[in-house]
Amino acid sequence: MVTRATRGVVFVHAAPAAICPHAEWAISSVLGGRASLQWTPQPAAPGQLRADLSWTGEPGTGSRIAAALKTWPMLRFEVTEDPSEGCDGERICHLPGRGVWRASTGASGDVVVPEDRLRSLLDHGYGAEKLAHELNQLLGADVDAELEPYRRAGDGSPITWLHQVG
Numbered sequence: 001m002v003t004r005a006t007r008g009v010v011f012v013h014a015a016p017a018a019i020c021p022h023a024e025w026a027i028s029s030v031l032g033g034r035a036s037l038q039w040t041p042q043p044a045a046p047g048q049l050r051a052d053l054s055w056t057g058e059p060g061t062g063s064r065i066a067a068a069l070k071t072w073p074m075l076r077f078e079v080t081e082d083p084s085e086g087c088d089g090e091r092i093c094h095l096p097g098r099g100v101w102r103a104s105t106g107a108s109g110d111v112v113v114p115e116d117r118l119r120s121l122l123d124h125g126y127g128a129e130k131l132a133h134e135l136n137q138l139l140g141a142d143v144d145a146e147l148e149p150y151r152r153a154g155d156g157s158p159i160t161w162l163h164q165v166g
Contacts, residue, residue, distance in 0.1 A: 006084035007056040010065055012037070013150035014048040014076040023051075023075060026068035031055055044153040045076075059087040066092040070100060076150060083107055093143050101143045113138050 012023055020039050027035040037051035055061065062081030069077050074096050083089035089105035103111045113135075121134050136142065 004059055004084055004086070005056055006059050006061070006082050006087065006089075007054065008062045008065075008079060008081035010053045010055065010069075011078040011080075011151070012049075012051050012053075012069075012075060013078065013147060014042045014045040014050060015039075015072075016047075016074060017049055019072050019075065020049055020051075022072060023069060023077075026071065027053060027055075027065055030061060030064045030068050031057060042150065042153055044149040050150070050153070059084050062090050062092060066094065066100065066102075070094050073097075076147070078147060080105070080109070088112065091140075093140065093147060095143065095146055098143075098146075101140050103138075103140055111139050 010027060012020075015023055017039075020037070024035050024037055027037075035053060037053055039049040039051045042048045042050040055065070059081070062079045066077070066079045069075055069079070075094060076096060077094050079090075079092045081090045083106065089107070089109070091103050091105050091109075091111065093101045095101070104114070106112045117138060121131060121138075126134060
């Protein structure tokens with residue numbers, strides 16, 4: 001049996017301390033092994049903690065991790081999955097009060113917008129301002145803007161590596 005593997009990173013940008021063990025259990029249940037994250041204070045959200053975890057697993061693992069984490073709507077997180085043979089990469093972000101934003105990514109990590117989505121925008125005949133707004137929505141510009149202070153606050157933090165079991 002040939003198994004395909006990919007890798008990615010879970011960034012829990014901000015979590016209340018009481019939820020941190022639950023986030024670890026959720027990630028562990030997907031990866032099939034104990035996820036022990038190194039939680040550090042999140043300067044962008046006083047009183048909250050942050051952690052990163054690099055993982056390897058089957059394609060689709062990133063989606064399963066995000067689905068497990070979104071059980072706690074107060075978590076601010078981002079999950080990436082690198083492209084693998086026959087599969088696009090993916091970036092999934094969750095923001096409290098806004099829900100999930102998801103996009104396919106290419107080999108360099110850039111968001112990839114499918115041709116049919118672009119054609120649909122063009123078919124609407126939007127003016128330049130509305131078209132720019134819709135493209136920014138597809139690219140997740142507003143999500144990136146909201147997450148950027150949390151990302152910067154985590155620069156230089158340790159990353160934990162965990163491999164999927166089984």
